[in-house]
Amino acid sequence: MTKRITTIKEMQEITTTLKLKGNTIGFVPTMGALHDGHLTLLRRAKSENDISVASVFVNPLQFGPDEDYEDYPRQIEIDEQLLIDNGIDYLFYPSAEEMYPTVPMTIHVGEMASVLEGAKRPGHFDGVVMVVNKLFNIVQPDRAYFGKKDAQQLAIIEAMVKLFNHNLEVIGIDIVRENDGLAKSSRNVYLTEDERLEAVALFESLKEANKAFQNGERNAEKLQSIVINYLIEHTKGKIDEVAVYAYPELKPVDTITGQVFISIAVKYSKARLIDNIILKDERND
Numbered sequence: 001m002t003k004r005i006t007t008i009k010e011m012q013e014i015t016t017t018l019k020l021k022g023n024t025i026g027f028v029p030t031m032g033a034l035h036d037g038h039l040t041l042l043r044r045a046k047s048e049n050d051i052s053v054a055s056v057f058v059n060p061l062q063f064g065p066d067e068d069y070e071d072y073p074r075q076i077e078i079d080e081q082l083l084i085d086n087g088i089d090y091l092f093y094p095s096a097e098e099m100y101p102t103v104p105m106t107i108h109v110g111e112m113a114s115v116l117e118g119a120k121r122p123g124h125f126d127g128v129v130m131v132v133n134k135l136f137n138i139v140q141p142d143r144a145y146f147g148k149k150d151a152q153q154l155a156i157i158e159a160m161v162k163l164f165n166h167n168l169e170v171i172g173i174d175i176v177r178e179n180d181g182l183a184k185s186s187r188n189v190y191l192t193e194d195e196r197l198e199a200v201a202l203f204e205s206l207k208e209a210n211k212a213f214q215n216g217e218r219n220a221e222k223l224q225s226i227v228i229n230y231l232i233e234h235t236k237g238k239i240d241e242v243a244v245y246a247y248p249e250l251k252p253v254d255t256i257t258g259q260v261f262i263s264i265a266v267k268y269s270k271a272r273l274i275d276n277i278i279l280k281d282e283r284n285d
């Protein structure tokens with residue numbers, strides 16, 4: 001049975017005791033509204049560790065003033081039942097008041113947050129790094145699981161773990177998709193019926209670019225155009241970002257040599273959707 005823990009002190013005491021007894025801890029931080037994407041991460045955490053912990057915390061620090069903090073889907077009872085059904089040991093569900101009694105200092109991510117999602121959402125990754133640091137100190141995981149859907153987040157967390165000397169392994173998990181290819185997201189519920197049908201264009205556009213890449217196209221601008229043209233033809237959603245960047249370095253590229261990712265964001269009436277694909281040039285390996 002999943003145990004719900006709501007205070008930092010209790011969570012920290014539990015994990016400290018478990019670790020002293022030699023248990024390994026697998027941790028999945030989330031903002032709740034759990035779906036198959038989260039559950040895939042959680043199943044990995046459960047299968048690879050003695051103890052599995054999920055956190056559900058809608059982190060105010062990572063939302064901009066015009067973003068959907070208030071409207072972000074919250075459904076803790078349903079989430080808890082999903083954790084029970086999946087045999088997860090602990091649900092950490094802290095309050096914002098306890099997590100941020102005062103905010104006497106901030107963490108500034110800097111360069112890695114100055115591009116892509118970070119540039120579109122100023123301060124977002126500062127908030128993510130703050131909360132994930134806190135969660136790591138509280139839960140003390142041996143392994144922490146993050147989705148590649150948030151590829152920039154994953155790269156920043158990996159850099160943060162090195163910089164802050166967290167003694168844990170970060171594990172990136174492939175994007176989990178609906179049958180038609182749409183990346184699972186808590187925000188998909190905000191799509192209208194028509195938008196939901198059109199939203200398959202995000203992944204389809206990435207597949208078009210991948211096809212060209214597999215056929216030898218190494219010009220980043222050309223791959224970017226393939227994605228943009230596909231999106232323009234197949235969805236009325238507003239293109240917010242299409243970029244080809246070295247991964248995990250997060251630097252723009254002209255000609256692709258190593259590993260890159262194509263990152264896209266499309267705005268619909270009530271939801272901004274993101275997706276990406278990681279492409280690797282194996283020829284120079």
Ligand SMILES: Nc1ncnc2c1ncn2[C@@H]1O[C@H](COP(=O)(O)OP(=O)(O)OP(=O)(O)O)[C@@H](O)[C@H]1O
Nearest residue numbers: 030031032037146147149150175176184185186187
């Ligand atoms: N479709 C997915 N496939 C793999 N991992 C995912 C997927 N969706 C979310 N995750 C991962 O789950 C963790 C928690 O994500 P989060 O709670 O923000 O969910 P979300 O559905 O991505 O929400 P939203 O898209 O609305 O921001 C993150 O590491 C995220 O990358």
Ligand SMILES: CC(C)(CO)[C@@H](O)C(=O)[O-]
Nearest residue numbers: 029030031059128131150
């Ligand atoms: C990692 C995270 C749970 C931190 O709030 C959030 O950014 C998310 O859900 O990806």
Ligand code: BAL
Nearest residue numbers: 031062063124150153
């Ligand atoms: N998965 C990213 C969380 C956010 O959109 O704030």
